[in-house]
Amino acid sequence: MFILNTSSDYRRPLEPGHAELLGATAATKVERHLTYRDRHAATPLLSLPKLAAEIGVAAIHIKDEGQRLGLGSFKALGGAYAVIELVLEEAARILNHPVDIDELHSHAVREIAERMTFACATDGNHGRSVAQGAQLVGGRAAIFVHSGVSGERIAAIARFGAEMIRVDGSYDDSVREAARVAQRQGWTIVSDTSWPGYERIPGLVMQGYTALVREALEAMTETPTHVFIQSGVGGVAAAVAGHLALSLGERRPIFTVVDPARAACLFETARAGHPVTVPHGEPTVMAMLECYAPSLIAWRILSRAADAFMTVDEEEAISVMRRLARPAAGDPAIVAGESGGVGLAGLLKAATDPEIRTALSMDERSRIFLVNTEGATDPGMYEEIVGLSPAAVAKRNFDGATPI
Ligand SMILES: Cc1ncc(COP(=O)(O)O)c(C=O)c1O
Numbered sequence: 001m002f003i004l005n006t007s008s009d010y011r012r013p014l015e016p017g018h019a020e021l022l023g024a025t026a027a028t029k030v031e032r033h034l035t036y037r038d039r040h041a042a043t044p045l046l047s048l049p050k051l052a053a054e055i056g057v058a059a060i061h062i063k064d065e066g067q068r069l070g071l072g073s074f075k076a077l078g079g080a081y082a083v084i085e086l087v088l089e090e091a092a093r094i095l096n097h098p099v100d101i102d103e104l105h106s107h108a109v110r111e112i113a114e115r116m117t118f119a120c121a122t123d124g125n126h127g128r129s130v131a132q133g134a135q136l137v138g139g140r141a142a143i144f145v146h147s148g149v150s151g152e153r154i155a156a157i158a159r160f161g162a163e164m165i166r167v168d169g170s171y172d173d174s175v176r177e178a179a180r181v182a183q184r185q186g187w188t189i190v191s192d193t194s195w196p197g198y199e200r201i202p203g204l205v206m207q208g209y210t211a212l213v214r215e216a217l218e219a220m221t222e223t224p225t226h227v228f229i230q231s232g233v234g235g236v237a238a239a240v241a242g243h244l245a246l247s248l249g250e251r252r253p254i255f256t257v258v259d260p261a262r263a264a265c266l267f268e269t270a271r272a273g274h275p276v277t278v279p280h281g282e283p284t285v286m287a288m289l290e291c292y293a294p295s296l297i298a299w300r301i302l303s304r305a306a307d308a309f310m311t312v313d314e315e316e317a318i319s320v321m322r323r324l325a326r327p328a329a330g331d332p333a334i335v336a337g338e339s340g341g342v343g344l345a346g347l348l349k350a351a352t353d354p355e356i357r358t359a360l361s362m363d364e365r366s367r368i369f370l371v372n373t374e375g376a377t378d379p380g381m382y383e384e385i386v387g388l389s390p391a392a393v394a395k396r397n398f399d400g401a402t403p404i
Helices: 016-022 024-034 049-055 065-070 079-095 107-114 125-137 151-158 171-185 200-219 235-251 265-272 296-305 314-325 342-352 354-359 379-386 390-398
Strands: 002-004 045-047 059-064 117-122 140-146 163-167 226-230 254-260 308-312 367-372
Touching: 002 265, 002 354, 016 024, 016 200, 016 235, 016 296, 024 079, 024 200, 024 235, 045 200, 049 059, 049 342, 059 065, 059 200, 065 367, 079 107, 079 117, 079 125, 079 200, 117 125, 117 171, 125 140, 125 151, 140 151, 140 171, 151 163, 151 379, 163 171, 200 235, 200 296, 226 235, 226 342, 235 254, 235 296, 254 265, 254 342, 265 296, 265 308, 308 342, 314 342, 314 379, 342 354, 342 367, 379 390
Parallel strands: 059 367, 117 140, 140 163, 226 254, 226 367, 254 308
Antiparallel strands: 002 308, 045 059
């Protein structure tokens, strides 16, 4: 399914608060934060010339977030960043003077952080980031996981010393439970989704994501003409669309949000013109995108800065994982987890459907930007789907991409 954005806010400038949240000054601050993080390095921007020629566009660039900060996904940029910011704010409040990130490991700040507990609900990746952030500042983490989160993903979060709390039901149930318990216990809830009256912290999480857009723009010789970004609650799509709109203005690329058909909350929200919760159906293989209600702040940004919304099916997500693992000779092999290649799945569908291609003004001059949002965050599942281990796929690039 595909629709153009028909919201009454479409193409209006971002709200001033959102412009501040996702603009150049904010991105510079995030960049500075990252220099204080272990294993920080810009993630690779890879070019897929063979695939571009095959689908009749000039270029495809994919930002590979699989190795971000050693956590396996772009989510490493958001949750941990928000945790650090919240500690600095709390320290400033208690010590009664502004506190810089330079002082994060000072005795006084550490003592304050040790008294803080950061809670969130997660499909896997956001929780790992919040848990890592809490460990970094010396605070505690309580991470709520619903019944669909795999054992491998739970273990990867628990490794950071987080308390794991299991919740019966879906991601949305775990979001509600995390908020309820956190309020009762006096914990700080660091959610990647927002609801009425709770937008500031999810905004900080999104601010962290701007780093990947800035790195990509710096690495590209020409700005992209089209962008396809996958959505769960819409946070990363809104951060990318918002930052691009603010940095490029009228030259911003045509932006498409890609949802799984089985959890199409952004698509249905765009179709209705207001936030919509979609019914729970069968689970989707795109596990990190299985969200049934959009983040309100994300929607307010996307209603202005996104041009189109589309859905992809289960087989399309699976097929791009396999395709990225076994690319045409000349393109690099990429390890993309179940939710990682979904933007590419959207592009492939759009490029090969004449109506969508025309609606998005895509042609042989188009330069596409995508984000592989995760590597094999569940290696067992990856191998089952792709038929190769993540290590075997990564090794292909060193072996000169020998056919498998
Ligand atoms: C790998 C991956 N891709 C995409 C998303 C979607 O991000 P958002 O929920 O901000 O839309 C997530 C969310 O957890 C994710 O983990």
